[in-house]
Amino acid sequence: MRSIHEAQGIEIHVDTVGERIRTETEGRIAYFAKYPEKIGRRLEQLENEWTIERALEIGGASVTLLGVALAAFRGEKRWLVFPAAAAAALLQHATSGSTPPARVLRRLCVRRAKEVEQERYALELLRGDYESYGALAPELDPRPDAT
Numbered sequence: 001m002r003s004i005h006e007a008q009g010i011e012i013h014v015d016t017v018g019e020r021i022r023t024e025t026e027g028r029i030a031y032f033a034k035y036p037e038k039i040g041r042r043l044e045q046l047e048n049e050w051t052i053e054r055a056l057e058i059g060g061a062s063v064t065l066l067g068v069a070l071a072a073f074r075g076e077k078r079w080l081v082f083p084a085a086a087a088a089a090l091l092q093h094a095t096s097g098s099t100p101p102a103r104v105l106r107r108l109c110v111r112r113a114k115e116v117e118q119e120r121y122a123l124e125l126l127r128g129d130y131e132s133y134g135a136l137a138p139e140l141d142p143r144p145d146a147t
Contacts (some may be wrong), residue, residue: 018107021115029122039127047118051113052105056093059101060086 032039068081093099124130 017109021109023110025115025119027117030124032123033126036126039123043120046116046123049116050110051116052102052110053093053113055105055110056090056099056102060090096125 028042032042063086064083067079067084067086070079070082071077089099089101093102
């Protein structure tokens with residue numbers, strides 16, 4: 001993270017990884033605005049994209065299973081430290097939104113589920129998936145020419 005000094009001595013921390021991810025996402029959306037025929041394939045790719053949350057859930061479950069299996073087959077309770085650590089990490093992520101493994105994944109530019117959903121929604125809008133909703137409630141349609 002870098003910090004920027006603002007007026008009155010206030011520091012604002014900017015997540016440069018988040019800026020990079022946002023810039024790349026905006027670039028992809030601009031690309032697909034020019035080539036809408038490719039949106040379907042991109043939506044399929046987004047369906048399979050690993051997010052930080054997915055990686056943490058799978059990693060936590062794997063470590064838990066490994067620790068329980070080692071404790072059961074070796075008969076040593078010390079292996080139960082793995083499931084305990086995995087549960088603690090998942091609990092920390094659920095309550096605070098961050099854990100050391102999540103920060104490592106973020107530095108590797110793994111996106112959050114929310115960021116993937118934002119790209120999906122933008123692409124679906126470009127493709128016209130929500131046009132019929134404007135006909136149902138024209139007063140709610142944000143497009144200037146919709147009324």
